[in-house]
Amino acid sequence: MLTRRNSFKAAAGLAATATLGSARLAHAADKAIKVGLNMSFTGADAESAVRVANGAIMAFDDANATNAIKGYKFEYVKFDDGTATAGQYDPAQAATNARKMVSDKGFVAALGPQMSGAGKAMAPILSEGNLAIITPSSTNPDITNPKFAAQYRPAGKAIYFRTVATDAFQGPNMANFMAKTLKIKSVYILDDSGAYGVGLADAFQGQIEKLNVKVLGRDRLDPKAADYAAVLTKIKALGPDALYYGGVGQAGVKLVKQSYEIIPNVIKAGGDGVYSTDILKGAGFPSFDGWYATQASPHVTEDKAAEVFTTRFFQRFGSHPDDYAVTCYTGAQVIIQAAKNLVAAGKEPTRDAMQAAIQTVSLKGSLIGTVEFDENGDMKNKVISVFQIKKNAAKPLDDTESQFKYIGVAPMA
Amino acid sequence: MTAGDLFLQQAINGLSLGAMYSLLALGFTLVYGIMELINFAHFNVFMVGSMIAMLTLQAFGLSGQQTILTGLPLVGVLLVGFAVSMVGCGLIGVAIERFLLRPLRSVKGPAAMITTIGVSYILFNLVLLTLGTDSKNFPNPLPSISWEIGGAVLRMREVLIWVIALVLMGGLTYFVTYTKLGKAMRATAQDPEAARMMGVEVDQVVMSAFFLGSALAGASGMIFGLYYNLAKVDIGFAAGLRAFTAAVLGGIGNVPGAMLGGVLIGLIESGSGQLIGAAWSDVVIFGILVLVLVFRPAGLLGRLAPNKS
Numbered sequence: 140m141l142t143r144r145n146s147f148k149a150a151a152g153l154a155a156t157a158t159l160g161s162a163r164l165a166h167a168a169d170k171a172i173k174v175g176l177n178m179s180f181t182g183a184d185a186e187s188a189v190r191v192a193n194g195a196i197m198a199f200d201d202a203n204a205t206n207a208i209k210g211y212k213f214e215y216v217k218f219d220d221g222t223a224t225a226g227q228y229d230p231a232q233a234a235t236n237a238r239k240m241v242s243d244k245g246f247v248a249a250l251g252p253q254m255s256g257a258g259k260a261m262a263p264i265l266s267e268g269n270l271a272i273i274t275p276s277s278t279n280p281d282i283t284n285p286k287f288a289a290q291y292r293p294a295g296k297a298i299y300f301r302t303v304a305t306d307a308f309q310g311p312n313m314a315n316f317m318a319k320t321l322k323i324k325s326v327y328i329l330d331d332s333g334a335y336g337v338g339l340a341d342a343f344q345g346q347i348e349k350l351n352v353k354v355l356g357r358d359r360l361d362p363k364a365a366d367y368a369a370v371l372t373k374i375k376a377l378g379p380d381a382l383y384y385g386g387v388g389q390a391g392v393k394l395v396k397q398s399y400e401i402i403p404n405v406i407k408a409g410g411d412g413v414y415s416t417d418i419l420k421g422a423g424f425p426s427f428d429g430w431y432a433t434q435a436s437p438h439v440t441e442d443k444a445a446e447v448f449t450t451r452f453f454q455r456f457g458s459h460p461d462d463y464a465v466t467c468y469t470g471a472q473v474i475i476q477a478a479k480n481l482v483a484a485g486k487e488p489t490r491d492a493m494q495a496a497i498q499t500v501s502l503k504g505s506l507i508g509t510v511e512f513d514e515n516g517d518m519k520n521k522v523i524s525v526f527q528i529k530k531n532a533a534k535p536l537d538d539t540e541s542q543f544k545y546i547g548v549a550p551m552a
Numbered sequence: 553m554t555a556g557d558l559f560l561q562q563a564i565n566g567l568s569l570g571a572m573y574s575l576l577a578l579g580f581t582l583v584y585g586i587m588e589l590i591n592f593a594h595f596n597v598f599m600v601g602s603m604i605a606m607l608t609l610q611a612f613g614l615s616g617q618q619t620i621l622t623g624l625p626l627v628g629v630l631l632v633g634f635a636v637s638m639v640g641c642g643l644i645g646v647a648i649e650r651f652l653l654r655p656l657r658s659v660k661g662p663a664a665m666i667t668t669i670g671v672s673y674i675l676f677n678l679v680l681l682t683l684g685t686d687s688k689n690f691p692n693p694l695p696s697i698s699w700e701i702g703g704a705v706l707r708m709r710e711v712l713i714w715v716i717a718l719v720l721m722g723g724l725t726y727f728v729t730y731t732k733l734g735k736a737m738r739a740t741a742q743d744p745e746a747a748r749m750m751g752v753e754v755d756q757v758v759m760s761a762f763f764l765g766s767a768l769a770g771a772s773g774m775i776f777g778l779y780y781n782l783a784k785v786d787i788g789f790a791a792g793l794r795a796f797t798a799a800v801l802g803g804i805g806n807v808p809g810a811m812l813g814g815v816l817i818g819l820i821e822s823g824s825g826q827l828i829g830a831a832w833s834d835v836v837i838f839g840i841l842v843l844v845l846v847f848r849p850a851g852l853l854g855r856l857a858p859n860k861s
Binding site: 181182183185186223226332358359360361363364365366367368369370372373375376378388389392393396397400417420421422423 | 553557558561562565566568569676677680684685686687688689707776780781782784785786787789790791821822823824825826829830831833834
């Protein structure tokens with residue numbers, strides 16, 4: 140028997156199906172392949188979120204326009220894991236989004252999140268629902284580490300795939316670069332207390348200690364505090380050759396500004412969290428000049444092959460893509476390829492089928508080379524690119540492509 | 553850097569932080585002294601103050617990139633910046649009191665306090681929706697003059713902040729001690745009913761407390777911007793909580809106590825950043841607060857209020 144509330148739900152459900160049904164009449168033959176896009180559209184990372192999501196949108200719109208899979212159309216639904224209170228991604232919101240996607244059987248795959256802290260919250264929920272997600276930029280290694288499988292994929296199968304390398308490479312490879320190329324002898328390490336920042340700084344520290352570089356100290360910044368003068372004064376007194384920062388823009392902007400005042404002559408470096416418009420615009424010239432940053436993907440947006448992509452992206456969205464817009468575009472291509480493989484084999488692209496298809500996909504000739512995943516969901520091909528901020532006055536301040544100068548590939552750990 | 557230089561440098565850092573906390577703490581203390589109300593809206597009045605100051609300086613054509621001014625233009629721009637942010641925040645404070653808190657004044661219980669929390673979030677979201685969440689470059693018109701004292705560096709902006717904070721606190725002390733309205737404020741704080749019987753206009757006194765407290769928040773918003781070259785929608789919570797702690801540490805309701813508490817919290821924050829680790833600052837600050845309250849429940853300079861019934 141229906142309770143009152145259930146009967147109301149049933150009626151609402153009927154109404155919803157009715158409206159959907161009429162909307163579908165327009166392209167009656169096409170079935171939907173629904174994909175969730177979970178990014179941090181609110182808060183410090185909002186701008187990069189839009190850029191990254193646009194990468195996916197471009198791929199799906201291309202597929203729909205060219206009728207890449209006969210009888211199917213891709214549909215994407217945006218989810219925002221940022222909240223105003225957190226000022227950046229909020230793991231609780233990310234978990235809520237994951238639950239929403241899992242509980243709607245229509246979703247067969249997802250893209251995102253940008254941030255590892257969000258990924259850690261989402262992975263166990265997605266695992267229970269067997270919903271595969273491809274992250275374009277979250278680089279914390281724990282999520283795909285088999286050691287933590289009980290925590291992040293309790294249902295067993297790999298569901299957290301990446302089109303980036305992890306901090307297990309980003310931190311150590313940068314440590315190699317700083318010890319071998321920049322020839323530093325001592326370093327002070329800071330993190331921003333987030334999942335990504337702590338993991339990255341740990342991975343960096345592990346490798347730099349092996350290279351006989353002296354770690355003069357390690358401290359943790361509160362991203363909501365305004366003042367880092369105390370810890371920077373301490374660092375100044377210790378006099379290290381370099382400062383390594385594991386973290387994102389919220390603490391990063393303040394660190395960049397204040398370290399320029401207090402320790403101007405120390406080499407400063409961070410991970411892909413420093414590679415952001417927030418650092419460029421929020422910290423501003425001259426404080427950001429000379430900072431090193433990395434990206435956990437091959438640098439392609441200056442390649443010839445990528446020129447077409449960059450031009451189309453700019454024409455379409457009015458902004459330049461960064462490397463994580465490219466990895467998100469590639470992530471979407473992986474989903475498209477997986478669905479194509481299934482349909483070609485005469486199977487329905489259901490959620491379970493999509494997970495299996497993504498696991499075994501081999502996407503050749505993408506902007507970041509061949510994309511294949513190992514049994515944990517990590518990319519088989521791992522490259523860390525090093526950049527340095529050098530102000531280019533001719534280009535807008537928030538144009539990461541112009542303000543971050545590509546230095547090269549960091550040596551493998 | 554020798555240990556002595558390091559100590560001096562951390563003291564300079566701590567005093568600059570303390571100047572900001574003190575000005576903010578005064579706002580909590582003024583309102584609490586008169587109404588026994590903790591005004592949580594103060595957190596974000598401060599944040600709005602830094603935004604107003606930023607927009608004012610930008611109106612003078614100063615962008616986030618260094619545009620150094622000297623002499624009269626610098627003094628003029630700073631004066632206008634402080635005046636606009638202080639008056640702007642003062643008026644916001646008055647509006648909060650007049651339209652949202654006065655109707656609740658006779659209501660017992662936490663209704664008024666909860667209202668101030670609500671107002672705090674309204675201010676936060678208004679700024680969020682109009683100006684966005686990104687870190688903004690606060691205009692930096694100060695010339696980068698600094699002096700070396702041994703191995704420690706004293707920058708002009710630090711001296712400027714101390715001077716401004718001292719002037720404002722001196723002015724407030726003078727106002728509260730010697731002017732008629734100031735005396736009325738103190739009288740109301742001691743015993744509102746007796747004050748009213750002696751002909752004190754309580755509405756006027758409460759409104760003045762809100763105006764003054766919020767104007768000081770505006771000033772510290774401007775100082776925050778000049779010091780960190782940063783304005784952001786979420787700066788109110790961390791700074792506000794520490795300033796509130798400073799007010800309690802000094803003895804909430806006590807004007808010199810708020811100033812002392814602010815400076816102490818600033819020094820503790822930089823000291824613990826040096827000695828224990830930046831990640832532990834909050835633990836140390838609140839640990840010391842708890843210790844002080846165990847032995848002096850009314851705070852360092854506060855007296856336990858007589859039972860007002």
